[in-house]
Amino acid sequence: MRLTFTKRDGKYDDLLIERPDAAPETIRNPKQGIIPHDMIHYAVESVLAHRGFLGMVAGGDAAVFATQGGESEEAIERLVESFQAEMWGGRVPADELLETYRIACEARGHAAAPVTAEDVDGVRATLDDLTAKWAAVPVNGSLTVEF
Template structure:
C-alpha cells in the first residue's frame, strides 16, 4: 500500500494522509500537527518494521475506511480488535512518547507498551529480535527528519513493504 502524506500551509492545524491500496482504492484522513512525526506516520514505521498486517494500516489495506480503522484501533474497550492492532497502537503510543521526550529510554518504552496493552486488557507484544532503539526509534527519527524537510503543500510518499 502506498501512503502519501501532504503537508498543508504553515498556519494549518492539519496535514493529510492518503492511502492507496493495491487495488487502487483510496481513503484519506486529516493528520493533526504535533511538532514531531504525526501519529499515523509512526504507525507506518511500527507496522512496516514489525511486518504487521493486522494493525491500523493493515485494516486500511484490507479495505477499511481510514476513519473507521482509526476509531476501532483507538477504542480501548474494543475486545474484538486483533492483538496485532492493539500491539501496534501500544508500540506507536510508547514510541511517540519517546519522540516527544527527545531521547530514547528503553525502560520507559517497555513500560509504556506494557501499560498501553494492560489498559486494553491484552498482553504486551513479544519484541525479541527487534533492536527497538535502532529499528523503531531511529527509523521514526529518520522519517521525522524527512517529514520536516517537506515544504508547505509538499508530499512525502511511503510504500508499505508487507501489505
C-alpha cells in the first residue's frame, strides 16, 4: 500500500492511500504542528507490525475517520496518541511513555499491546526521520512511503 502525504497551506494536509485492489482514497489530516496523525500511525504500525488503522485499511477497510477496530486496533490508537503527545510535549523516558500508554488503554477499557523500550526507540527513530523529511516538504509537495 502506498501512502502519499501532501502538505497543504490551509488547516489540513492530505493523505492519498493507494492499494492494488481498491480505488484510491484521500483523507484530510488536521494540521497539528507536528507530522500528520496518520504519519504517526505509519511509524508505529510499520515498526511494531501491529494492526491499527493502516493495517485495517491495508486489509480492505474503508479509510474513513469512523473506521473502528477491535481491542488490539484500539490499543494501537492509544499508542499512536501517546507518541503524538510526546511529540507535542517533549521526550520522556521510555518507561514513562509506556506507563502513560498503559493508563490510556486502561481508561478506555482495553489491554495494552506488548511494547518494549526497544520498540519505543525504533518508533522514535522512525518519527525523527519522518519529521525531518516532512519539514523539508514545501507546501503542495508530497512525501510517499510504502506500508
